[in-house]
Structure formats: C-alpha cells, structure tokens
Amino acid sequence: EPEVTQTPSHQVTQMGQEVILRCVPISNHLYFYWYRQILGQKVEFLVSFYNNEISEKSEIFDDQFSVERPDGSNFTLKIRSTKLEDSAMYFCASSARDRGLPGTDTQYFGPGTRLTVL
C-alpha cells in the first residue's frame, strides 16, 4: 500500500540554523500539507500546497518558513533560522482530491520528523 514517507525521523539543530524537512507524498496525490505538533499539544496546520503554489498558510507559517516541490516527487519544508519554539513533530500529509477515486478527500500522514532545536 502506498504511503507518505518523511526524512529524517529526528533532526537536532542549533538555534539559528536552517533545516530542511523532506517528504515524499503518495505518487498520484495532488495536494500536500505540512502540520506540526508541539509535544503534548494538538496538531496544527501550517501550509497547503497545490499546483506548485501555496494555497493556504496559517499564521504560524511566517517568513522563516518556505515550502518547495523541487523535482515532482519530494515536498520540502525549510525553516531558515530555527528558534527554540520550533521544536515539534512535523507531519507531512497528502491527498488526491480526484472525485473519481474513492476516499480521495482523505489526508494520509507520514510518520513525522521530530525537530529538536537546542
């Protein structure tokens, strides 16, 4: 069964450093998302991406964040200058959104990348 993959599983970085979190969505999916979950809190939406552009972003997704789909398979989240409060689990998700396919409105999540900022 196809699945969303994310690398690395755990990233440790120093405050102020840039990090890139990588995701490979399910191959026939069209919509891509990043969410984050600070330890012990609920999952929060960061950004959605469709047709090679951002379709919506939350107030969390400020100028320090960017997303890219560089090669048609990977979907990346970059944090330019990490802060202590960026420490969280980051989840990538994808959905097909093709009305012809059953269950296509469902978002499937990757296993997450745990980001620790020291």
Next chain:
Amino acid sequence: AQTVTQSQPEMSVQEAETVTLSCTYDTSESNYYLFWYKQPPSRQMILVIRQEAYKQQNATENRFSVNFQKAAKSFSLKISDSQLGDTAMYFCAFRTNSGGSNYKLTFGKGTLLTVNP
C-alpha cells in the same frame, strides 16, 4: 472559522469492552468531512474512520463506528471489543468541502485512551 472540541482529555477501558470518545464541532458550512485519527506512542497519525456530512448513514470500519449527529454537530467514535493495541491518542478532525483548494484539517486537542488488560 471551524473549531473542534474533545471534552475528554483521558479515558480508560478494560480490554474487550466498548468505549465511546466524544467530539463536537462548530461550523457554518453544510458540506464537510469529519475524521478520527489515531496517534499511538510512535506518534504516527493513522486514519481510523471518515464521515461525509452529506451521508446520513454512520460510517463503520470493523470495530470502529461513529455516531454522527449533524444537527447537534456531534461526531463520537465507538470502539468495540477494545484491544491493547488501541491504546493511543485519538484526534477528531474537520475538513471543509466547500470548494477551492483550502482543505486543511482542523484538529481537536485529543483524547488519550488507555486500554487496560
């Protein structure tokens, strides 16, 4: 903006028994989806069940079923014959289906379910 409320931070159940997790939501829309996701200690988000708002019939997936009350904006999850592997955090989530490309999920705060042997 939509909100999702899970009023039970923690629940426990004995193995083989039935448990119901509550979720209410607030929206002005009529066309949307509701989901339950499970997050075990590994922290991966796993889809448990989904419900389309236009369907009156409650969704069922094996031991998991929902009680969807659209007028009351309530979407509870029932787990029958609970198993130790059901121990996890359960998140209720809302997604609009009103068109456009903004299909973000809005999550509740979660209910930590512990299944005891």
